[in-house]
Amino acid sequence: MSNSFWGHSTSKAQEESSPSRIDPASGLVSSEQMRQVEERLFAAGMPVAALMEKVGLAIFAQLQRDFPQATRIGILCGTGHNGGDGLVVGRELLLAGKTVKVWLAKPDLKPLTAEHARYLKALGAEFIADFRELAECDLLIDALFGIGLNRPLGDPWVGAVGWANASGIPILSLDLPSGLNDQTGEIWGCCVRAACTYTLGLWKRGLWQEAALPWVGQLHRIEFGIPEWALLTQGSPTVPRLLLQPGSHFPPDPPLxxxxxxxxxxxxxxxxxxxxxxxxxxxxxxxxxxxxxxxxxxxxxxxxxxxxxxxxxxxxxxxxxxxxxxxxxxxxxxxxxxxxxxxxxxxxxxxxxxxxxxxxxxxxxxxxxxxxxxxxxxxxxxxxxxxxxxxxxxxxxxxxxxxxxxxxxxxxxxxxxxxxxxxxxxxxxxxxxxxxxxxxxxxxxxxxxxxxxxxxxxxxxxxxxxxxxxxxxxxxxxxxxxxxxxxxxxxxxxxxxxxxxxxxxxxxxxxxxxxxxxxxxxxxxxxxxxxxx
Ligand SMILES: NC(=O)C1=CN([C@@H]2O[C@H](COP(=O)(O)OP(=O)(O)OC[C@H]3O[C@@H](n4cnc5c(N)ncnc54)[C@H](O)[C@@H]3O)[C@@H](O)[C@H]2O)[C@@H](O)CC1
Ligand SMILES: [K+]
The missing domain is CATH 3.40.1190.20 (Ribokinase)
Incomplete structure (x- = not known):
């Protein structure tokens, strides 16, 4: 029987400290590292649309657990794939009998996002021109920006974010609260103040910075089954990690x-x-x-x-x-x-x-x-x-x-x-x-x-x-x-x-x-x- 705290062996501790592989439960990655991981999945044959679908369904399942009472859901939808995630979730919510309203910040959507928007419209979701029409909602989904954000927010996002933060409606942010710097946790001028953030696949390190605390709310990681071979890091030799259950860091229990x-x-x-x-x-x-x-x-x-x-x-x-x-x-x-x-x-x-x-x-x-x-x-x-x-x-x-x-x-x-x-x-x-x-x-x-x-x-x-x-x-x-x-x-x-x-x-x-x-x-x-x- 091992006498070390919680039975972790030293070899396990050494394995955990290996710098060459990201631990999906605790590794803190940059957007760049996240993109590298995703690129490996796509290069190996995973279709982009299939991944978005898989992620969207996993978000929907978690949302049903966390917000079972929400019936009128507003989606703040950006032009990229973060918006696409929001639209897939919106589709599932609509099919589950909820009322879904979508505010599209701009019409020039990425192709995959545009297709999801078209289908959601065909299903009967209401697309609104003014974000204030979301005032009657009991949950807002922030799908404006994820890891693609690379500069301060301008119009019309600043107005929408300010309104949403002041509305008193709980906000669920997908991947990152829109406006949060994925590295430093600082904000790009303004930022969604989330009640809850579901980050996708791997933890983005900005979420765990001290500066991010007022914005991220409850943090949850959506698992989507990234295979081990896709989790190797390139460039940076060490990935910061969350200190979750550091049993193997304790000295061994005293011998008798x-x-x-x-x-x-x-x-x-x-x-x-x-x-x-x-x-x-x-x-x-x-x-x-x-x-x-x-x-x-x-x-x-x-x-x-x-x-x-x-x-x-x-x-x-x-x-x-x-x-x-x-x-x-x-x-x-x-x-x-x-x-x-x-x-x-x-x-x-x-x-x-x-x-x-x-x-x-x-x-x-x-x-x-x-x-x-x-x-x-x-x-x-x-x-x-x-x-x-x-x-x-x-x-x-x-x-x-x-x-x-x-x-x-x-x-x-x-x-x-x-x-x-x-x-x-x-x-x-x-x-x-x-x-x-x-x-x-x-x-x-x-x-x-x-x-x-x-x-x-x-x-x-x-x-x-x-x-x-x-x-x-x-x-x-x-x-x-x-x-x-x-x-x-x-x-x-x-x-x-x-x-x-x-x-x-x-x-x-x-x-x-x-x-x-x-x-x-x-x-x-x-x-x-x-x-x-
Ligand atoms: N890469 C993938 O295939 C997957 C991505 N996923 C989602 O896609 C997101 C990343 O998608 P995108 O790369 O499309 O990026 P985003 O959807 O985060 O952002 C969209 C675009 O906005 C532009 N932009 C950046 N800062 C801006 C600003 N301040 N004002 C106006 N426009 C600005 C950028 O050109 C960026 O490409 C992830 O965060 C995640 O939510 C998931 O669907 C899983 C699969
Ligand atoms: K977001």
């Missing part, structure tokens, strides 16, 4: 004959007189990670507090000039170092000590640790040969990587990882995790409940503890383990917050409770094997 030193020993350097709470929260995160031993380095004034709140933690207190635990030579005894939360004014002297003596074990750096690194320059990490995970939020990211553009956060995280040589966890409502090799993950599920002070401190302790646990197994801590720890920590942290928010509401997810709930949440997740986004 384990002891505390084999469960990983973490050195956590955090806190200052002004920011004592940050140290406590990082300590609570580390506690819940399951690491065998946690040692905290804090200024003397914090020692009683840490002893009271975290009695199992070893405390090394310092006064005046930061020092590290005596009797332990650097890199011996500890498998990982987490540094940064709440260091405040002591951040520079603390980092100087660590950079001098503690470069042999892997680091997780956050908060004030990152602020010092920004002052010193990220190249310090590579220069000292430090294996690191950096966990910046937007402000810290800007300070660390001032020259990296932020319009595409997935790309930004990948560039930051490549520049720093570290695994970068770019925190936000769609956290991106990127490794120097180009591998990249997006956390698809999170909650605004995490947007409060202290959540990040918990994450730092948690990832640090996971790193120590991996170290305790004897695995060499290379990029792949750093990446796994970052992924496991981000996913676990967010899923716990989602569970707590469900039980206690958005305001009930304070960081201390979040840290305490981590083990229970993981237990539930393992039982349910859920995917949430």
């Amino acid at each position: 004959d384990t002891h505390k030193y084999r469960q990983g020993s973490l050195l956590l350097v955090a806190g200052s007189a002004a920011y004592a709470g940050a140290a406590v929260l990082a300590g609570l995160g580390a506690r819940s990670s399951g690491a065998g031993m946690v040692t905290m380095v804090v200024p003397t004034g914090l020692k009683p507090l840490i002893h009271t709140v975290l009695p199992e933690v070893l405390v090394h207190a310092w006064e005046g000039i930061p020092t590290l635990p005596p009797g332990k030579s650097p890199a011996k005894g500890f498998q990982a170092l987490a540094v940064g939360p709440g260091l405040g004014e002591t951040r520079l002297p603390v980092l100087e000590v660590l950079l001098r003596d503690w470069t042999g074990i892997p680091w997780v750096m956050d908060a004030d640790g990152l602020n010092v690194l920004a002052e010193l320059g990220v190249e310090h990490l590579r220069g000292r040969g430090i294996r690191a995970i950096l966990t910046p939020h937007l402000g810290e990211f800007r300070r660390l990587f001032p020259r990296i553009p932020l319009s595409d956060r997935i790309e930004a995280a990948q560039q930051a990882a490549s520049q720093s040589g570290a695994v970068v966890v770019f925190k936000g409502s769609r956290t991106v995790i990127a490794a120097p090799s180009g591998q990249c993950w997006v956390n698809p599920a999170s909650t605004p409940a995490l947007a409060r002070g202290g959540s990040g401190d918990v994450l730092t302790g948690l990832i640090g503890g996971l790193l120590a646990r991996w170290g305790g197994t004897g695995s060499p801590i290379d990029e792949s383990i750093l990446l796994r720890c970052a992924c496991a920590g981000v996913w676990w942290h967010a899923q716990t917050a989602l569970q707590l928010a469900k039980e206690r509401g958005l305001t009930g997810v304070d960081p201390a409770r979040l840290a305490e709930h981590l083990p229970q949440a993981l237990r539930t997740l393992r039982q349910e094997q859920v995917i949430r986004y």
